[in-house]
Amino acid sequence: MATFSEEVKMTLVSTKMEFPEIELYGAIKGKGDFVIDGYRKYIKITVNSLSSMKRIYKLSKLLFGDYISAYVKMERRLRLGRVGEILLDLPSVEKIVGRENIDIYSSTLPKKIKNDPFLFGVFLKGMFLTTGSVSFKSSYHLEFFLDISEEFADDIVETFYNLLGIKSNYIIKNNKVKLYIKSSRDILNVLEVMDSHESVEKLNDIIKVRELKGNVTRTINFLTANAMKTAESSSKQINDILLIQEKIGLDNLDKNLKQIAEHRLENEDQSLKEMAEDLNIKKSTLYSRIKKIKEIAKDLEQGDKE
Incomplete structure (x- = not known):
């Protein structure tokens, strides 16, 4: 049986691809690594959800055509099951994402995303696909486990509050940022802004029954x-x-x-x-x-x- 997090990702697969560059940027910030192979440079996006793999592959195919490679491998040692990896040509990423005036190396969130709730939602969608999770067993909890700077994390927390009135916070764990939201209503707003309407309805029903x-x-x-x-x-x-x-x-x-x-x-x-x-x-x-x-x-x- 699929977890609620996986159900959310499954609903995101079929959403409209509006501003694919920004969604891909969110995925890169979520789980993107730089890889050098001889003279070639790549960005590797790693996911452990097949739904996320499908979505990011579609995004990459739309933006880069044949300049991508994708594969699925088994990571039994880490107990992750299937892990998908997508390799993107780094110069191509810089060029195409740059069309939206986005610097993938910057330690701050682009102003256009910070000032637009819709674009922020597109960015969050990409980030959730690679590193997001939602749980509501004992309490409500949405989190992103990110390899970003504290400065970038502060930017996201500030944008959550300024644009959406959502209270978020983060802790540093294993040299990574664990950014989280605990209010059930705030989590509903995040799912809504990511365009996961089916998940909103399901979680809202759960909240009503619990209340x-x-x-x-x-x-x-x-x-x-x-x-x-x-x-x-x-x-x-x-x-x-x-x-x-x-x-x-x-x-x-x-x-x-x-x-x-x-x-x-x-x-x-x-x-x-x-x-x-x-x-x-x-x-x-x-x-x-x-x-x-x-x-x-x-x-x-x-x-x-x-």
């Missing part, structure tokens, strides 16, 4: 706590009334207090709100009379101790 379950659990906990509080309060009131009954008898109470005491003994499980409704008195009046009963019981108890 509903959470609300039910909170309601049950609230009702349980209230029931326990009512039972505890009722128990204290009954103890006070029984003490009065034993020491002086309920007939020696004021008629209003006697009415409250007898009603409580007959209705142990009632809340104070229900008692007030049954007795047709205000809650504040009921509270005041119960307080007087408590004070009488306290005086009787202290009298026994003296």
